[in-house]
Structures are given as structure tokens and as C-alpha cells.
Amino acid sequence: MTTTTLIYVALLLTTLVGVVGAVVPVMPGPILILGTSIGAGFLYNWDNATVTIVVSGVVFVMCFAIEQLSGIWGAQKAGASYWGQIGSIVGLFLGFFGLLPALPVGGPLxxxxxxxxxxxxxxxxxxPRQVPLAERVKISxxxxxxxxxGSVLGLILQGLLSLFAAIVFVVTTWHLGMGIN
Structure with a gap:
């Protein structure tokens, strides 16, 4: 194997980690795919890398927006109040950092x-709602x-978009990475 091919295999593996990272919270996902696309541009003098960089960049922006909005969308669809949405954000941080020392393996996830x-x-x-406690619990x-x-749906969408970006990366750079002209 040539050095170029080895570097390309490393880029492919990093792209695969990016796809996995799109669906596993806390792992970087789409940014890794964008980084590998830019790395391929540097490696191959930008031949055919423009398409994959643009696609990866758009996917990164879309995934970022989905990540920020999916939980809020789910909350609104379920009829959550502003208090519930703020509570979920506080719970996100407390859940991540609170379970980190208690369950160091898998706790944050x-x-x-x-x-x-x-x-x-x-x-x-x-x-403050003027409804009976049983109804408040049901609403909560x-x-x-x-x-x-909403968050799970967002993760699925991010995974699909990242998979699409990874496929575009492979299709547009395969011949360069394998030394095929």
C-alpha cells in the first residue's frame, strides 16, 4: 500500500467514526466528516473534493440545527410549557455531569x-397549573x-444525513484514494 492509500484509509475510518458519532451523543459526528473532506482536499489538491466539502458542510449545518431544535420540537408537539423545556435543558446537563462520576462507563450516555x-x-x-395532581403528572x-x-428522531435524522455525506465522500474520492485515475 502506498502512503496515499494509507492516509485515505485513515480518512475513511474517521468518516465512519463521524457517522457513528452522529447517532451517539457526546461523540463528534458531522464535524469529523467535514474534517475528512477538507483533509481529502489537502491530500488530493482539491480534485473532486469540492463536492464532498460542500455536501459535508451543508450536512454539518443541518445536523447542528437538528440537534438544537429536535428536543424543542418534541416538547412543543407534546404540549410542554416553557418550564418543561427549561427543565429538560437543566436535566440534560445534570444527567450528563451527575451520572459521570456515578456511572463512569455509560453514565453520561x-x-x-x-x-x-x-x-x-x-x-x-x-x-403553576390549576389542574388536579394526577392530571399534572400526566401532562408532565x-x-x-x-x-x-424528539431527541431520538433528531439523532436518527443526523445519522441518515451523516451517512449520506459519508457516501458522497466515498463516491467522490474513492478513485483518488485508491490511486485510480
């Missing part, structure tokens, strides 16, 4: 899913489930 749920439920329970759990489902 568990916290990223349960933290927003618990935070939204607590936020909704604290929201519905808001928490909506936030989690």
Missing part, C-alpha cells in the same frame, strides 16, 4: 436520555416523553 426526561417532568410539575410525563422522542 444514560444521563443524556434520562436527564432531559426527568428535567422536563420536574419542570412541568413546578409549572407526556412532555418528558415528547422531548425524548
Amino acid at each position: 444514560v444521563g443524556l436520555f434520562f436527564g432531559p426526561f426527568i428535567g422536563a417532568v420536574v419542570g412541568e410539575l413546578l409549572y 410525563v407526556k412532555a418528558g416523553v415528547g422531548i425524548v422522542l
Whole structure:
């Protein structure tokens, strides 16, 4: 194998890690794919790298927007109040950092899913509503489930978009990485 081919294989592996990172919270995803596209541009004197850089850049921006908005969208669809949305954000941070020392292996990942749920439920329970307690609990759990489902849907969309960017990367750079002209 030539050095160029070895570097290309490293870029492919980094792209694969980027696809996985798009669906696993805390791991960098689309930014790795964009970085490999730019790396391919430097490596191959920008031959055919323009398409993959543009696609990866657009996917990165879309994934960033999806990541920021998916939980909020889920909360709104479930009828969560502002308190529930703020609670989910607080729960996200507390879940991540709170479970980090308690469960060092997998704790932050568990916290990223349960933290927003618990935070939204607590936020909704604290929201001053003039309804019976049983109804408040029902509304609170519905808001928490909506936030989690919105976040999971966002992760799925990010994964699909990242997979698309990775496929474009491979299709547009394969002949360069394998030394085929």
C-alpha cells in the first residue's frame, strides 16, 4: 500500500467514526466528516473534493440545527410549557455531569436520555397549573416523553444525513484514494 492509500484509509475510518458519532451523543459526528473532506482536499489538491466539502458542510449545518431544535420540537408537539423545556435543558446537563462520576462507563450516555426526561417532568410539575395532581403528572410525563422522542428522531435524522455525506465522500474520492485515475 502506498502512503496515499494509507492516509485515505485513515480518512475513511474517521468518516465512519463521524457517522457513528452522529447517532451517539457526546461523540463528534458531522464535524469529523467535514474534517475528512477538507483533509481529502489537502491530500488530493482539491480534485473532486469540492463536492464532498460542500455536501459535508451543508450536512454539518443541518445536523447542528437538528440537534438544537429536535428536543424543542418534541416538547412543543407534546404540549410542554416553557418550564418543561427549561427543565429538560437543566436535566440534560445534570444527567450528563451527575451520572459521570456515578456511572463512569455509560453514565453520561444514560444521563443524556434520562436527564432531559426527568428535567422536563420536574419542570412541568413546578409549572403553576390549576389542574388536579394526577392530571399534572400526566401532562408532565407526556412532555418528558415528547422531548425524548424528539431527541431520538433528531439523532436518527443526523445519522441518515451523516451517512449520506459519508457516501458522497466515498463516491467522490474513492478513485483518488485508491490511486485510480
